[in-house]
Amino acid sequence: MPTAPSPLAYIPFVSVENMMRFVHHFGIEKILVELTDAIEADYRRWDLFEKIPRLASHSRDGVIELMPTSDGEAFSFKYVNGHPSNTAKGFQTVAAFGLLARVDTGYPLMLTEMTLLTALRTAATSAMVARHLAPGNAKVMAMIGNGAQAEFQALAMKAVVGIEEVRLYDIDASATAKAARNLGDSGLRVVSCTSAQDAIEGAQIITTCTADKAYATILTDNMVGSGVHINAIGGDCPGKTELHKDILSRAVTFVEFEPQTRIEGEIQQMDASYPVTEFWRVLSGDAEGRGDARQITLFDSVGFATEDFSALRYIYSKLQGTDFFQQIDILADPDDPRDLFGMLQRAA
């Protein structure tokens, strides 16, 4: 006689709908602040993590990546695609889901959508770095590229860094209009601009997040004045960059995990001797952050597995006692572990 699966068979699954309920329940700015702290806490124990460049399967239209990491107690990975041509087909450029598991038994703990969660953790990572590297008292951010990530960036920089004004620019004016509309009640002063030059006027933080899979030059050297912090998150795969290399020559550049960024980041334009600092070293005190008020700091961000790990553990820690998940029966759990076949037979 078939019996109900044992409790070991189930893991919580956070659907897109439940992730949205989760965000509204706790509040997006509170989540961005807590996520920033969770990511920073893990950056501060960088050495404990198993770090490997992500496993990428490239095709003509895009890339599918698996991003695993572990701190020895928990293991996580994210599945994420990047297909710039998807937008024209009505699909997301980036869609993702992720898993958290126990290292001691290898058993999954939680499966979750990560399209929304990646947008949140990417914004939180940008904010974590900006709060250490941006010039003191930064109040204005230019947001170049007003796609799916734009509003999350603006809210994280507001909640974590304290910016008060966001200056929007996109080559597609309807994207700028969309972002301006969505940020209407955010408490930020929103300025829609008609050129990148206009957008960076008076900004202490310049965030670039465009999606073309090609060497593009969103910012040229003469546009960027001294003292700004550039948060470059759109150049994130081989062949995809956003900044003119002359900007890189003037900037002090910080990265997540150097071996991965050399392949995927803005610095793929530079030769291997171009100096970069892994950001965790600023937190640990091993390296200097911003040197002086006139320095251009550049965070060449491509996204790293530990940030997903932090985000997954953060969500998991807050799920208990809520109903923001459903239980899914993903693990075969026979009464006798050696009797998988018997379990199948008895289900007939």
Next chain:
Amino acid sequence: MPTAPSPLAYIPFVSVENMMRFVHHFGIEKILVELTDAIEADYRRWDLFEKIPRLASHSRDGVIELMPTSDGEAFSFKYVNGHPSNTAKGFQTVAAFGLLARVDTGYPLMLTEMTLLTALRTAATSAMVARHLAPGNAKVMAMIGNGAQAEFQALAMKAVVGIEEVRLYDIDASATAKAARNLGDSGLRVVSCTSAQDAIEGAQIITTCTADKAYATILTDNMVGSGVHINAIGGDCPGKTELHKDILSRAVTFVEFEPQTRIEGEIQQMDASYPVTEFWRVLSGDAEGRGDARQITLFDSVGFATEDFSALRYIYSKLQGTDFFQQIDILADPDDPRDLFGMLQRAA
């Protein structure tokens, strides 16, 4: 006003319960035969696959692996753990799930449990190789190690190769009793044995599948006579082997993907010059299979990502029109792909 997620947001998820219903609906032997053919069809187009040794995260207690591959149209990966100490804790040694996705958009197509499916595909892979390499008219198989994989192996060898008798042996007599009981109605003659030596008496195929994470010697050289086919599936990670190296010296050895097997298979005992043949070359006619009736053929099987790919595509191809799945909302799909934030906002 929140609206229901679009159809693009959902993918089918095959739970353990639904996988069991699927197997009983179509019949396990029919599935094993079709799966064997599906795996062989993909082995015959070996060059099309992106092949990379699996990504393994080792810890004191076991290993967590991600096994990705792609044929340029579909991408798949499997998450699988291997924790020999789990059995004592009431967990499965191996638990797995997997995903099939489209390469052109990067979007997932199906998520499924793979603990049961891995048992099926491992047995089907063994049967695929045995039907080409075992001595003609093989009727008797010794099954050494009577854990979770044992019955699946016996049924696949019956359905695909035509064996009529299985001779069971395990160091734990209760495992043998369990397998004998489960195979009671299989149509196989089941002989429970009290030693490995006894089990291999008269067998043309010897399958070893034991789970110790240590160099073990399940078979010694003097036990193995000429002409047999050895199907060694238990030695599947660094430090884990089952056969005495003298057997390897006498055998002609076939593997799935040489770079992976050198690290994980029986041949980790041999030096790098020990000759092996990738099995797909036998199918393509590039290499010889069994040379003569006295040869010992050895399939040093560790499991390879293309086998999971074949299994995932097979399940997916048969899901249409059935109810052996539930739809899960794993993909954020805003009306305007750039308006992820607006989707979140409107869900409030």
